[in-house]
Amino acid sequence: MSEHIPVLVKEVVDLLDPKPGDILLDGTLGHGGHSRAFLEAAGDDSKVIGIDADEEALKDAKENLKEFGDRVTYIRGNFYDVPETRVTKELFDLGIGSHQIADEARGFSFSAEGELDMQYGPHADLPDSNIPSLNDFARKIGHYPNAHELVNGLAPLALSDLIRIYGEERYSGVIANAIVAARPIDGAKKLAQIIADAVPKTYEHGRIHPATRTFQALRIAVNRELEVLEAALPKAVEILEEGGVLAVISFHSLEDRIVKNYFREQAKSCVCPPEQIVCTCDHPPTLAILTKKPITAGEGEIEKNPRARSAKLRGARRI
Numbered sequence: 001m002s003e004h005i006p007v008l009v010k011e012v013v014d015l016l017d018p019k020p021g022d023i024l025l026d027g028t029l030g031h032g033g034h035s036r037a038f039l040e041a042a043g044d045d046s047k048v049i050g051i052d053a054d055e056e057a058l059k060d061a062k063e064n065l066k067e068f069g070d071r072v073t074y075i076r077g078n079f080y081d082v083p084e085t086r087v088t089k090e091l092f093d094l095g096i097g098s099h100q101i102a103d104e105a106r107g108f109s110f111s112a113e114g115e116l117d118m119q120y121g122p123h124a125d126l127p128d129s130n131i132p133s134l135n136d137f138a139r140k141i142g143h144y145p146n147a148h149e150l151v152n153g154l155a156p157l158a159l160s161d162l163i164r165i166y167g168e169e170r171y172s173g174v175i176a177n178a179i180v181a182a183r184p185i186d187g188a189k190k191l192a193q194i195i196a197d198a199v200p201k202t203y204e205h206g207r208i209h210p211a212t213r214t215f216q217a218l219r220i221a222v223n224r225e226l227e228v229l230e231a232a233l234p235k236a237v238e239i240l241e242e243g244g245v246l247a248v249i250s251f252h253s254l255e256d257r258i259v260k261n262y263f264r265e266q267a268k269s270c271v272c273p274p275e276q277i278v279c280t281c282d283h284p285p286t287l288a289i290l291t292k293k294p295i296t297a298g299e300g301e302i303e304k305n306p307r308a309r310s311a312k313l314r315g316a317r318r319i
């Protein structure tokens with residue numbers, strides 16, 4: 001098992017403020033690092049409901065958390081399907097775990113010899129993509145596409161849109177054309193090389209691998225990560241007890257923007273159009289924001305765990 005080092009553990013625990021009797025919904029259980037810290041801090045009668053789409057991650061979490069016995073409930077599934085049960089605390093530590101990057105067969109990493117899969121797990125049901133051509137493509141092939149199918153089957157313009165919108169990649173058109181010209185593409189490493197050959201040699205001045213943004217875009221598209229997050233946040237707030245805390249760790253600006261905007265919207269006591277002088281909406285705020293600015297990792301943590309560099313933690317209390 002390749003171990004995942006959880007980020008911002010102390011900060012998450014401080015924010016969630018574990019108490020005896022707490023029930024934590026951990027929507028992205030991974031290897032259970034955050035859940036362990038929570039259970040230890042909350043004491044004996046606290047519980048965790050842990051969800052992960054990835055069967056392997058869940059197996060490892062069961063091993064890592066076995067001392068907590070039936071205080072942990074394990075659910076294989078997507079946090080988009082928020083369970084219908086009341087909880088007092090919630091954590092979503094978004095995206096990919098080191099355990100998945102290390103697994104060559106999954107195709108998440110551009111140095112991997114494996115196939116281009118990039119699914120966290122089998123999808124029972126997912127929301128529509130914000131990019132209509134991706135929904136059309138899924139309908140055409142009759143299932144949610146994996147990265148191999150997107151790379152080898154999408155029309156050039158749709159592929160360019162995917163890379164630009166989900167990867168914020170300025171060379172999306174150049175990369176999409178190079179991919180289409182090189183089809184069929186049968187592995188992660190080959191795709192990464194095609195991208196590296198297509199972009200200018202000065203790409204981002206060597207700060208990141210030239211394929212980073214395209215791989216991020218594919219992963220987001222395959223798992224509909226942004227749409228799942230958008231749909232899951234209101235459902236998560238719905239099941240959170242009054243006074244309970246929701247914490248979200250994001251790793252790129254697209255995710256963080258969704259969380260920030262959702263928290264802001266829910267913290268407002270009026271959502272009337274700005275030109276309206278008298279409030280008629282009667283909108284009750286559902287959240288109080290606990291983090292004016294996102295909490296980020298210190299230099300010490302980043303040195304030990306470079307993945308922490310892009311982590312942003314936001315929290316809000318249910319009111």
Ligand SMILES: C[S@@+](CC[C@H](N)C(=O)[O-])C[C@H]1O[C@@H](n2cnc3c(N)ncnc32)[C@H](O)[C@@H]1O
Nearest residue numbers: 006028030031032033034053054078079093097
């Ligand atoms: C960053 S890791 C979480 C690590 C975890 N906090 C720990 O301490 O080990 C993210 C995990 O969330 C899972 N995941 C990502 N999106 C998901 C979703 N929509 N539903 C369920 N699990 C998801 C991934 O499979 C991965 O194992």
